[in-house]
Amino acid sequence: MRISRRAATATAIAITSALVMTACGGSGGSSGSNSDASGKVEGTVKFQTWNLKTNFKDYFEGVIGDFEKKYPDVKIVWIDQPAEGYADKLSADAAANTLPDVVNVSPDLATPLAKAGLALNLDQAAAKYKDEYLDGAWKSHEMPGKEGTYAFPWYLNTGPMFYNKKLFKDAGLDPEKPPTSYDQLFKDALTMADKSKGKTAMLANAPAVEDFGRYGVKLMNDDMSKFTFNEPKGVELVEKYKELYDAKALDSGALTSVAESAGRKFQQQSIAMNPGGAGDLKKYKTEAPSLYKNIGITPAVNNTGKDNMYVQGLMVNSQSKVKPAAVEFAHWVTDAKNQMAFAHKVAIFPSTKGSLDDPYFSQDGGTDEGRVRVAAAKALKTAVNYTPAVFSEQMKTALKNEVAKAMQGKKSAKEALDDAAAECDKLLQQAG
Amino acid sequence: MTDISTRNGEPVASTGPATGSPATSRKARGAGRRTGVRTHLPSTPWLFLLPGFLVTGGFVLYPFLSTVGSSFTDQRTLIAGKWVGGANYQELVHDDMFWTALRNSLLYMVGVVPLLVILPLLLAMLVQNYLPGIGFFRSAFYTPVVASVVVVGLIWVWLLDDRGLVNAVLGVIGVGPVSFLSDQWLLLISAMLVTVWKGLGYYMIVYMAALGNVPRELHEACAVDGAGPVRRFFTVTVPAVRSTMVLVGALASVNAFKVFSEVYLMAGPNGGPGGEDTTLVMLIKQVGTGLTGRVGYASALSVVVFVITLGLMLLVLRADRKEDA
Numbered sequence: 001m002r003i004s005r006r007a008a009t010a011t012a013i014a015i016t017s018a019l020v021m022t023a024c025g026g027s028g029g030s031s032g033s034n035s036d037a038s039g040k041v042e043g044t045v046k047f048q049t050w051n052l053k054t055n056f057k058d059y060f061e062g063v064i065g066d067f068e069k070k071y072p073d074v075k076i077v078w079i080d081q082p083a084e085g086y087a088d089k090l091s092a093d094a095a096a097n098t099l100p101d102v103v104n105v106s107p108d109l110a111t112p113l114a115k116a117g118l119a120l121n122l123d124q125a126a127a128k129y130k131d132e133y134l135d136g137a138w139k140s141h142e143m144p145g146k147e148g149t150y151a152f153p154w155y156l157n158t159g160p161m162f163y164n165k166k167l168f169k170d171a172g173l174d175p176e177k178p179p180t181s182y183d184q185l186f187k188d189a190l191t192m193a194d195k196s197k198g199k200t201a202m203l204a205n206a207p208a209v210e211d212f213g214r215y216g217v218k219l220m221n222d223d224m225s226k227f228t229f230n231e232p233k234g235v236e237l238v239e240k241y242k243e244l245y246d247a248k249a250l251d252s253g254a255l256t257s258v259a260e261s262a263g264r265k266f267q268q269q270s271i272a273m274n275p276g277g278a279g280d281l282k283k284y285k286t287e288a289p290s291l292y293k294n295i296g297i298t299p300a301v302n303n304t305g306k307d308n309m310y311v312q313g314l315m316v317n318s319q320s321k322v323k324p325a326a327v328e329f330a331h332w333v334t335d336a337k338n339q340m341a342f343a344h345k346v347a348i349f350p351s352t353k354g355s356l357d358d359p360y361f362s363q364d365g366g367t368d369e370g371r372v373r374v375a376a377a378k379a380l381k382t383a384v385n386y387t388p389a390v391f392s393e394q395m396k397t398a399l400k401n402e403v404a405k406a407m408q409g410k411k412s413a414k415e416a417l418d419d420a421a422a423e424c425d426k427l428l429q430q431a432g
Numbered sequence: 433m434t435d436i437s438t439r440n441g442e443p444v445a446s447t448g449p450a451t452g453s454p455a456t457s458r459k460a461r462g463a464g465r466r467t468g469v470r471t472h473l474p475s476t477p478w479l480f481l482l483p484g485f486l487v488t489g490g491f492v493l494y495p496f497l498s499t500v501g502s503s504f505t506d507q508r509t510l511i512a513g514k515w516v517g518g519a520n521y522q523e524l525v526h527d528d529m530f531w532t533a534l535r536n537s538l539l540y541m542v543g544v545v546p547l548l549v550i551l552p553l554l555l556a557m558l559v560q561n562y563l564p565g566i567g568f569f570r571s572a573f574y575t576p577v578v579a580s581v582v583v584v585g586l587i588w589v590w591l592l593d594d595r596g597l598v599n600a601v602l603g604v605i606g607v608g609p610v611s612f613l614s615d616q617w618l619l620l621i622s623a624m625l626v627t628v629w630k631g632l633g634y635y636m637i638v639y640m641a642a643l644g645n646v647p648r649e650l651h652e653a654c655a656v657d658g659a660g661p662v663r664r665f666f667t668v669t670v671p672a673v674r675s676t677m678v679l680v681g682a683l684a685s686v687n688a689f690k691v692f693s694e695v696y697l698m699a700g701p702n703g704g705p706g707g708e709d710t711t712l713v714m715l716i717k718q719v720g721t722g723l724t725g726r727v728g729y730a731s732a733l734s735v736v737v738f739v740i741t742l743g744l745m746l747l748v749l750r751a752d753r754k755e756d757a
Contacts, residue, residue, distance in 0.1 A: 094510050404702075430508075
């Protein structure tokens, strides 16, 4: 068989053009989602959680089993994804149109999915359940520039700080009076660095977006169309942190640190304060007993009187073929009874009205978990989610890089924050 | 299409295949008796090629062309793009982070490649000798190759930490602590050394195969003429393994230019303090992944990486050809 060179060239060009044109089509969900979730509760519902199977398999199997008993026509298929790369997994599923029916999300993950029309508007589809949840929690999955709420509020948490009482004492600080405001934190940090001759730092992290929030910086304008963290208060925060960094009151690895490396520094007792949870406390008990006996727990410092609140939610896929069952199941998992049962398994806090008034959240019972639980629940009553829902991973990177440049003295704090705000505005605009 | 059976390049009468079904054998024997020529359907060779075409088309050609196509759109992870012409490439030229990443990738290549061309050759010559227990050293040098890059990266992070073993040793002699993991340049150099350390064993094996083909007589003749080990290295060993050195250089260049894991693990996901250690592949990941990823812009970056990598390969091949001439 003989193929002429001209025919071969023409075929190659045609195939290439076709392939290139298909690339322009790209991925993307339908923008016209249907918010109607009425109908019979039946079918197979795929339910995806975020790194919960390892520790809470029995709990979830119980919740699923009870739901299937109540709705015999429904089968729940539970999928759990590892913590690492969760956003990438969601984006791959969304692009391939294989997103599960009920998906565990945080507000920053729900925002792009809602904008792409992949999240069901629960203000319409589940309006009857709205009053069961705390107002702030229900609103946490609202999107700027888009009507509605796009995920059931699930469990809440706040980041209590662990501190090393021995290191406080060694620095001549009162171990029973950890800092409660940023001013005190900065003062204590400089004292500690001075007394330890730069060997002990107070913190292992440069300021992130929630630190700006806790410091009282206005992060965005009122219509959420522009970032404003480059205001004088934001500049002041970065300047203060630079002062700490120069005095070695901030760990030398602070500009590149991640949660794991900061935790390791705290365990090595080279830093005196770090965010932590019940899991960390258990780890320190077995891996670092000398640290464990000196650990104190305190709410994260703030200048606003309100701690930061981390919110998890359950989003219902607007393209789901079993929407009535998916909405019903998402509500089932997040209702007061099941959230309370979950809170008894781990230090998380229900987003349902009245649940936080339970004595379980005010009495520590003398256990480590209890100490963490009571401290966090106390802070949670007034906490707010400082991280704007539109603040994407790329924006976090831009802010972190610019703050690092300011701390290194490559830019002034004002210049760095102006550049970060401009980059975040550009990314916000591009996101549409 | 016809197929003439040959033996040592000369056409011979086929006596039929040694194996195969009886029916096939009879048919082939009959054809052989008549003309010595076996015939196939015209489509037969294409059918053999089809699986290869499908795999290459589906997993190489399509993704590549799709990336080229995307680079001319403003496609995002969840939003289909529209044609924007060369806007992504224009933006790239004005993007400071792109130039930082390009600088780092080029520096990485310049730092790593010479070491990965020379050190494994010396190592291969060392372990080529038959000495008692040499097998242990060969295995030891190869161990980093089979170790997971993530594990290796984490171990080095612990070693190079301000309170790690390396700084503890330096502290004993009154140096440091050295900020291996927080200084922009030291971080990049540390990552380079990890890449070299991890790659030594692999290229050592490649060189060992090449050294095995160098005739011993050449060394002996050279020694008889009075050449010492250094002279023999430059006049016998290097010319004999030159093509392997070119191959190692090409492979190491491409791998170094596309470095990701070592820098990611040691400098963190942001690429070091202020992102100053970001490499091109890290930048592609930062820009193009996640739910808000800018797939179009990341594709433009990928195309640039491809063009530079291709250019590097062509340069190496051209240099090799010139040497041959």
